[in-house]
Amino acid sequence: MVDEVLELLRERGHRLTKPREAVARALLEAEDWLRPEQVWEVAHHYCPSVGLVTVYRTLALLEELGVARRIHLAHGCHGYAPAEMHHGHHLVCRSCNQVLEFLGTEDLAPLIAQVSRRTGFVVEEHLLELVGRCPACQQT
Amino acid sequence: MVDEVLELLRERGHRLTKPREAVARALLEAEDWLRPEQVWEVAHHYCPSVGLVTVYRTLALLEELGVARRIHLAHGCHGYAPAEMHHGHHLVCRSCNQVLEFLGTEDLAPLIAQVSRRTGFVVEEHLLELVGRCPACQQT
DNA sequence: TTGCCTGTTGATATAATTTTTCAATAAGGA
DNA sequence: TCCTTATTGAAAAATTATATCAACAGGCAA
Numbered sequence: 001m002v003d004e005v006l007e008l009l010r011e012r013g014h015r016l017t018k019p020r021e022a023v024a025r026a027l028l029e030a031e032d033w034l035r036p037e038q039v040w041e042v043a044h045h046y047c048p049s050v051g052l053v054t055v056y057r058t059l060a061l062l063e064e065l066g067v068a069r070r071i072h073l074a075h076g077c078h079g080y081a082p083a084e085m086h087h088g089h090h091l092v093c094r095s096c097n098q099v100l101e102f103l104g105t106e107d108l109a110p111l112i113a114q115v116s117r118r119t120g121f122v123v124e125e126h127l128l129e130l131v132g133r134c135p136a137c138q139q140t
Numbered sequence: 141m142v143d144e145v146l147e148l149l150r151e152r153g154h155r156l157t158k159p160r161e162a163v164a165r166a167l168l169e170a171e172d173w174l175r176p177e178q179v180w181e182v183a184h185h186y187c188p189s190v191g192l193v194t195v196y197r198t199l200a201l202l203e204e205l206g207v208a209r210r211i212h213l214a215h216g217c218h219g220y221a222p223a224e225m226h227h228g229h230h231l232v233c234r235s236c237n238q239v240l241e242f243l244g245t246e247d248l249a250p251l252i253a254q255v256s257r258r259t260g261f262v263v264e265e266h267l268l269e270l271v272g273r274c275p276a277c278q279q280t
Numbered sequence: 281t282t283g284c285c286t287g288t289t290g291a292t293a294t295a296a297t298t299t300t301t302c303a304a305t306a307a308g309g310a
Numbered sequence: 311t312c313c314t315t316a317t318t319g320a321a322a323a324a325t326t327a328t329a330t331c332a333a334c335a336g337g338c339a340a
Binding site: 193 | 297298299300306307308
C-alpha cells in the first residue's frame, strides 16, 4: 500500500525519502481524514526528525499524485484523506464537528457530465459536503 | 432586500446598527461571492468607520440567520455569498481559481433525503464543489 | 564503493487570515 | 433624556500556511 505510493513517486521522478515515506504511511493508515498537524504527529512516529513544513509539502505532492485528497472543513483549516477512502462524501455535524463518510458518488455522475458539457470544464474531482446536526447534537 | 435582513435581525433580538447594515448591503448587492476583506471594502463605502473585525462578526451572524452562506475555497480562505444566490453549487478551476456558479440543487434532494434517513442527521445545508480545469487552462 | 550533482529537508522568518481582549460607544426601552 | 447592555474598533494574539536558505541525503556515474 505504502509501497505503491513510493513506487509512484519514483516513477514520476521524485526521490524516495524517509520523510515522504513517513507522511504517506501516516496518511494511508488513517481511519479518517487528518489535519496536517495530525499527520505530522503520526509521521513523527516513523521519522522523528520530520518537520511540519515537509508534511505540508508532501501532502501537496501526494494530492498532485492523486494519492491524497484535500478536504475543506467548516472552520477553515484543511484536512487530507487517502484518495481511495474518499470516494464517498462527507457529512459534518455543525455542533460537534464529527465527520461521517457516506457513499453515493454515482448519483452525481449525470450532474457532472451535464455541467462539464455546458461549461467546457474538465471535472477532475468533486466534493460534496452536507452540513447539519447529528442525532446527539439535535437534543441541545 | 436589505430591509428584510434588518427586520430579521430585529426579530431575533439583535440591534440594528450602521455597521451591520453596511455589511448586509455589501453582501446582498454582490454579483458573486466575496471574501471577508472584499466585503469590508464595499461596506466601508456605506459606513466608513466599520472595522474588519466587525465584518467577520457580522458575516458569521448573517450566516447564522441563513442570509449568508460560507463558501470553502481551494486555497484556504473563506468567501461568503448571499444565501439566495448560492442555491447553486460551484465549479473551481484548479489553475486560475476562477469560480463558476451553476444550478442544480434539486438534483441532490433525493440523495440528501436518503442520507438524512439513514444517518439521523438533520441536513441544514450542502456544498457541492467540482474541481477541474476551465477551457482556457486546459491548453497549458 | 566513492564522489558528485541536485532534489529535499528543517529551522527560522514571514505572510495571510481569523479570533480574542477590552475600553469606548451607541441602540433602544424605561 | 437616562440607563443598561449589546456592539464596536483598535491592537494584540492565535492559527494556519508559505517563503528562504544553508545543510543534507538520494541516486546516478565512474
